[in-house]
Amino acid sequence: xxxxxxxxLLAFIAVELFVVFYKIPFGADRMNVARFYLENSPKKLxxxxxxxxxxxxFRGFDTLGEVTVLFLASTAxxxxxxxxxxxxxxxxxxxxxxxxxxxxxxxxxxxxxxxILLGAYVFIHGHLTxxxxxxxxxxxxxxxxxLLLAYRKFTIEHRTITFxxxxxxxxxxGIGLIGIFLGKTxxxxxxxxxxxxxxxxxxxxxxxxxxxxxxxxAELTGILDTVLSISIDVKQKEIESQTExxx
Amino acid sequence: xxxxxxxLIVVGAIILVGAAIFAVVKRDLILATVATSVISLILSxxxxxxxxxxxxxxxxxxxVALTTIIFIVTIRNTKRFEDD
Numbered sequence: 001x002x003x004x005x006x007x008x009l010l011a012f013i014a015v016e017l018f019v020v021f022y023k024i025p026f027g028a029d030r031m032n033v034a035r036f037y038l039e040n041s042p043k044k045l046x047x048x049x050x051x052x053x054x055x056x057x058f059r060g061f062d063t064l065g066e067v068t069v070l071f072l073a074s075t076a077x078x079x080x081x082x083x084x085x086x087x088x089x090x091x092x093x094x095x096x097x098x099x100x101x102x103x104x105x106x107x108x109x110x111x112x113x114x115x116i117l118l119g120a121y122v123f124i125h126g127h128l129t130x131x132x133x134x135x136x137x138x139x140x141x142x143x144x145x146x147l148l149l150a151y152r153k154f155t156i157e158h159r160t161i162t163f164x165x166x167x168x169x170x171x172x173x174g175i176g177l178i179g180i181f182l183g184k185t186x187x188x189x190x191x192x193x194x195x196x197x198x199x200x201x202x203x204x205x206x207x208x209x210x211x212x213x214x215x216x217x218a219e220l221t222g223i224l225d226t227v228l229s230i231s232i233d234v235k236q237k238e239i240e241s242q243t244e245x246x247x
Numbered sequence: 248x249x250x251x252x253x254x255l256i257v258v259g260a261i262i263l264v265g266a267a268i269f270a271v272v273k274r275d276l277i278l279a280t281v282a283t284s285v286i287s288l289i290l291s292x293x294x295x296x297x298x299x300x301x302x303x304x305x306x307x308x309x310x311v312a313l314t315t316i317i318f319i320v321t322i323r324n325t326k327r328f329e330d331d
Contacts, residue, residue, distance in 0.1 A: 051301045122304070130300035138308040145316060220313065227320050 046193035046201040047127045055132065056205045060187035063208075064172065067215060071169065074219040081226050082158075100150045108150040115143035123213030127202040133209040137216025144221040148228050161222045168215035175204055175211070252296060263289045276322045284315040 041053030055063055099105075122129075123136025147154045176187040184190060187204075194201030263286055270282035287310025294303035 049301075131304045132301070135301070135304040135308055138305070138313060142308065142312045145312070224313075224316070227317055230320075230324060 042196055044193065045189065045203060045205070046196050046198075047205060048197050049127055049130065049132075051130075052127045052132050052205060052209070053202075056126075056208050057187075057189060057203075060176070060208070063212070064176065064187070067169065067172065067212060070216065070219055071165070074223050077223055078226055081230055099152055104150045108146050112143050112146050115146065116140050119143065119213070119217065123209050124206065125199070126209040126213075127205045128197060128199070133212025134216055136209075136213040138220060140213070140217035141220035141224060144217075145224050148224060156221060156225045158222065158225075161218045161225075165215055165218040165222075168211045168218065171211040172208055172215070175208055256293070256296065259289045259292060276327075277319060280315055280318045280322065283318075284311050287311045287314075 037054055037058060038050055041047045041050045041057075045053050045057055047053040047057070119136045119139035121136075122131035122139060123133045126132035126136070144156070148156075179188040179190055180186055182190050187208075189203035189205075191203040193203055200206070266282045266285045266289070270279040270286070273279045273282065287306055291303045291306040291310065294300070294306060
């Protein structure tokens with residue numbers, strides 16, 4: 001019975017899909033929305049990268065939702081796994097006992113500033129070149145991951161991370177609200193579009209992407225620090241159980 | 248130029264499928280995780296060839312680096328409950 005229902009449903013979906021796709025001629029351009037975006041993003045907004053124009057301007061509200069989802073995920077992870085500061089300092093001697101090799105430490109000295117610079121470049125130039133706030137933020141977070149893996153003494157102040165993250169989130173929402181105060185809609189562009197391919201062009205898009213970059217970098221660095229601190233916690237428990245066995 | 252691209256795509260696709268099968272079959276979870284990061288790397292090259300550099304950047308940063316690290320840390324800190 002169940003199988004029969006499943007087969008009937010599948011056949012129904014197949015017929016519907018066939019009817020829909022049969023009407024579209026092969027290879028024809030039926031996407032009016034896409035054409036609108038491609039024509040208007042360089043002309044009206046002065047944005048060279050059409051993907052950025054869609055993500056931040058035409059669909060800016062969705063991006064705010066995405067950032068909120070990432071914030072909720074990092075908050076949930078932190079609330080489950082985060083250890084308090086006293087435990088952290090009690091375990092700090094374990095951090096120094098596991099040190100990375102000399103090659104990793106010396107390479108980190110040269111690579112980490114370059115990685116962070118690349119991330120900043122990606123999100124500042126989000127409206128001109130491929131990439132944007134999310135990608136730049138993730139690249140910066142990998143730079144901090146390098147620091148966390150190479151130098152076990154390196155710790156991240158969670159208060160700073162929280163401050164940067166909240167400030168970036170408030171900036172994003174505040175830029176959106178300014179649009180309402182000026183008599184337009186939420187997250188609508190209120191700055192002049194500027195010249196195409198200039199760094200200071202695209203209205204509010206660079207400002208929003210800089211805020212998103214800081215927010216994503218702070219959130220992901222916090223997640224990585226929390227996850228890596230757990231591994232030290234597990235090691236501490238292993239050592240404790242071993243000493244109990246020895247006694 | 249076009250033939251070079253075709254060869255690159257074919258070789259990449261073979262490595263991609265091989266890495267995917269390796270990740271499913273292998274019982275060592277760390278090696279399987281490294282195989283999935285290889286999949287992400289080749290996928291990001293494919294996205295770049297197919298003129299989607301935004302997606303390629305995201306895939307390279309998240310798929311290759313962040314997810315792999317989080318998986319490896321999680322695997323190292325958990326125990327296996329099935330028989331090997």
